[in-house]
Amino acid sequence: MENRDILIIGEHLDGKLKPSTLELVTLGQRMAEQGTRTLGLVLIGDHLDGVCEDAARQTGLDILYLRVPGCDYYNGDIYKTLIQAQAVAWNVSHVITAHSSQGTDYAPGLAVRLYAACITGVNGLEQTENGEPLFSRAICGGNFNTLIRSQSRCTVLTVQPGYFPARDHVDKPGQVSTETHECVSETTQVMGMEKARAAASALGQARIIVSAGRGIGSEENLDVVRRFAALFPGSALGGSRPLIDMGWLEYKHQVGITGAVVSPDVYIACGISGSSQHIAGMNTSGYVIAINTDPHAAIFNVSDLCIVDDLVGFMEAFETLVET
Ligand SMILES: Cc1cc2nc3c(=O)[nH]c(=O)nc-3n(C[C@H](O)[C@H](O)[C@H](O)COP(=O)(O)OP(=O)(O)OC[C@H]3O[C@@H](n4cnc5c(N)ncnc54)[C@H](O)[C@@H]3O)c2cc1C
Known part of the structure; x- marks a missing residue:
């Protein structure tokens, strides 16, 4: 060649x-x-x-x-x-x-x-x-x-x-x-490869993904996010890496460069700052909604709808609205 x-x-x-x-x-x-x-x-x-x-x-x-x-x-x-x-x-x-x-x-x-x-x-x-x-x-x-x-x-x-x-x-x-080429490594030898415990299949198929970030504040608040996600039929729960690192969510929920790369119709980022590593995993989503208390959060740069609010307060108010 x-x-x-x-x-x-x-x-x-x-x-x-x-x-x-x-x-x-x-x-x-x-x-x-x-x-x-x-x-x-x-x-x-x-x-x-x-x-x-x-x-x-x-x-x-x-x-x-x-x-x-x-x-x-x-x-x-x-x-x-x-x-x-x-x-x-x-x-x-x-x-x-x-x-x-x-x-x-x-x-x-x-x-x-x-x-x-x-x-x-x-x-x-x-x-x-x-x-x-x-x-x-x-x-x-x-x-x-x-x-x-x-x-x-x-x-x-x-x-x-x-x-x-x-x-x-x-x-x-x-x-x-x-x-x-007969080429061997003098320093390392790869002994095998194992698939991660769980595949991100639910994320891959969902049309709506509600993702939680460190801004949720506590593991208990995941329940609020789960209830919010349940309001959207066919939705799946995603998360930023800190939640997986802290053990609040399993790896199969992680969105980002070292997690799942997703393209749902709607992606709702809740308390996620918008690091390049996270954005790389959701950048091709159809419509992006972000809820964040910081009006300058980077996630808003890639969002179609920017909601500057406390996520728990917003979700609970939204839930009440839908129920009435
Ligand atoms: C090699 C490498 C690979 C990585 N891979 C990934 C990856 O695949 N996926 C990933 O996500 N990250 C990944 N990361 C980590 C990444 O750099 C960021 O640290 C991470 O995405 C930040 O997560 P976060 O946005 O949830 O948290 P933070 O950056 O801490 O942001 C929290 C946000 O919540 C907001 N907030 C706080 N309180 C509230 C409230 N009450 N209501 C609403 N908003 C609130 C804050 O304003 C802030 O914007 C990787 C990093 C490295 C170095």
């Missing part, structure tokens, strides 16, 4: 291409449209022929399958070694990875190896007058966005999910080239 300017690192799980890969491709395509840049999509692992064919069909891009016999699980060291070699071989300007547990694991180390800039959590693309890309990312718990220009020859990006929607299906599939 001939050299490419932008190296996109696809993600896969259980023999399937992860949808995040298509979002990385969208960012790459937008960068290619800004300048004359070419894209290559790389998949790393073993037994990925079907995944690569699928990626070539869904993206229309040529796929480089870096096959590592025996590499059935993600290993950060192997990824860094192979991506570094590929980035150097192609002399790429950018490496695009997902802002996922994998991407955030290897991207900084990869950037060090490549003497590259590392811009994490990219949520937007702009350009200078000269057509140079500018990347935005959220800071201060999502209250501000910064715009960053890389000053390095090569830049490693991790892309926040939900900000670069996958583009429509392409007619002509790309070509798959396979290279086999």
Whole structure:
């Protein structure tokens, strides 16, 4: 496969291409449209022929399958070694990875190896007058966005999910080239993978999600949120990560970058500040309602209806209204 300017690192799980890969491709395509840049999509692992064919069909891009016999699980060291070699071989300007547990694991180390800039959590693309890309990312718990220009020859990006929607299906599939590498990690060995105890199926199917955040104040107030959610048929209960960390809700309820990524028709955020990690999990919801005592809460930036109020008082008043 001939050299490419932008190296996109696809993600896969259980023999399937992860949808995040298509979002990385969208960012790459937008960068290619800004300048004359070419894209290559790389998949790393073993037994990925079907995944690569699928990626070539869904993206229309040529796929480089870096096959590592025996590499059935993600290993950060192997990824860094192979991506570094590929980035150097192609002399790429950018490496695009997902802002996922994998991407955030290897991207900084990869950037060090490549003497590259590392811009994490990219949520937007702009350009200078000269057509140079500018990347935005959220800071201060999502209250501000910064715009960053890389000053390095090569830049490693991790892309926040939900900000670069996958583009429509392409007619002509790309070509798959396979290279086999005997590559082992000298530092770590992945022994296996276990699915989390519970799947977020209820959240995935619900048309309305009522999510509770630390602003509920106490575990007892979850009952108020549950009663409020029960007023909406077909709704499910979600939560921000602190509630899961405190043991108030099970992990299957967590919404966000390390929880479920949901797209219900209506998302009601109750006492949730709107960190970038939470927003990444609900950003594609249809209509967002937020209840928060802080009128400057970041969640209001992504809300269609902003209710500045104490959530318990609001919910109890709403319940009374519905009952009468
Ligand atoms: C690697 C990593 C991954 C993460 N993954 C996730 C993830 O998947 N999902 C996730 O949610 N977080 C995640 N986090 C945590 C995230 O950074 C935030 O800490 C978390 O989202 C904050 O949760 P919160 O909004 O409930 O709490 P807070 O930020 O404490 O916000 C509480 C909000 O409640 C409001 N409030 C207080 N009292 C009331 C009241 N009486 N009525 C109404 N509003 C009130 C406050 O004004 C405030 O805005 C992650 C963090 C890291 C570092």
